[in-house]
Amino acid sequence: MAKFKAAILDLYDNTPNQGMRCIHDILSAFKSKIEWDVFDVRGAANVPDLSYDIYISTGGPGSPYDGDGIWDKKYYEWLDACWNWNQESDNSKKYVFFICHSFQMAVIHFQLAQVVKRKTKSFGIFPVHPTPAGKKEPLFNGLPHPFWVADFRDWQVIQPDYNKLQAMGAEILAIEKIRPHIPLERAIMGIRFSKEMIALQFHPEADPDGMLVHFLEPERRKVVIENHSEAKYLEMIDGLNDATKIRLTHEIVLPLFLHRSLTALETTLVMA
Numbered sequence: 001m002a003k004f005k006a007a008i009l010d011l012y013d014n015t016p017n018q019g020m021r022c023i024h025d026i027l028s029a030f031k032s033k034i035e036w037d038v039f040d041v042r043g044a045a046n047v048p049d050l051s052y053d054i055y056i057s058t059g060g061p062g063s064p065y066d067g068d069g070i071w072d073k074k075y076y077e078w079l080d081a082c083w084n085w086n087q088e089s090d091n092s093k094k095y096v097f098f099i100c101h102s103f104q105m106a107v108i109h110f111q112l113a114q115v116v117k118r119k120t121k122s123f124g125i126f127p128v129h130p131t132p133a134g135k136k137e138p139l140f141n142g143l144p145h146p147f148w149v150a151d152f153r154d155w156q157v158i159q160p161d162y163n164k165l166q167a168m169g170a171e172i173l174a175i176e177k178i179r180p181h182i183p184l185e186r187a188i189m190g191i192r193f194s195k196e197m198i199a200l201q202f203h204p205e206a207d208p209d210g211m212l213v214h215f216l217e218p219e220r221r222k223v224v225i226e227n228h229s230e231a232k233y234l235e236m237i238d239g240l241n242d243a244t245k246i247r248l249t250h251e252i253v254l255p256l257f258l259h260r261s262l263t264a265l266e267t268t269l270v271m272a
Contacts, residue, residue: 003034004033006035008051008055009056009057011041012042012060018207019059022203022250024185028088028204030258034258034262050085053094054095054261055082055093055094055097056254057099075105076109079109083193084125093195093265095196098198099199102199104155104201106156109147112157112191113188115157118153118187123224127177128175128177128190129176134172135193139257143249147249149213150249157201158187170191170192172190172201174190186224187201197259200253204249204253205250212240215233215237221233
């Protein structure tokens with residue numbers, strides 16, 4: 001049987017990152033069934049066509065409103081094309097997973113909520129609380145309530161438009177940690193747009209072992225402490241060392257997305 005095709009939409013704009021390595025590592029576990037290509041969206045204005053079965057759109061630096069009128073236009077055209085394709089009942093579906101920066105851009109495009117800059121950067125390992133819909137979300141199956149995530153962001157999604165969510169058939173899956181001492185709205189951490197499309201604010205691909213190696217390097221340790229304090233750095237390292245935290249999220253969420261997408265695609269192929 002021919003392999004299914006996956007596309008990684010790289011929104012890192014050539015910025016050094018751990019996300020791409022983690023995504024490649026997770027995809028490698030499915031290499032007997034999936035072959036994949038990488039598209040440099042922001043650096044080369046390169047987006048995939050609709051010949052792919054599965055799409056993973058990554059995190060990235062900067063504002064989700066930034067664009068040059070070329071790469072961002074192409075990105076939104078791709079997003080609309082995937083959405084419209086999936087509305088045609090006879091089509092074999094396109095399965096799409098949005099991470100962090102891509103989550104924010106998709107929310108802006110679909111006009112589902114406000115996307116605003118945070119007062120301070122979120123940086124570290126934090127608990128996320130599933131909503132009632134999130135407690136039934138298949139990709140969270142096996143995670144505790146709350147579950148732990150790697151969260152690195154300057155922006156947040158708040159003030160959802162429930163009328164637009166309902167019209168789209170979308171559901172909010174998770175919100176950020178409880179902070180009773182801070183009188184601010186808790187940000188949205190995940191939305192399922194449809195059966196085929198899910199978007200998460202956090203980094204489910206984050207690999208605790210790789211991140212430990214990354215952040216234990218002296219120069220990176222120094223930068224984190226300078227920007228976020230030694231206490232915040234040590235808290236993050238403790239979180240990475242805890243097998244009950246993001247290791248579970250890493251092992252469950254994105255792998256389950258790929259497994260379920262492949263199962264659906266294989267079923268469609270058999271029925272065709």
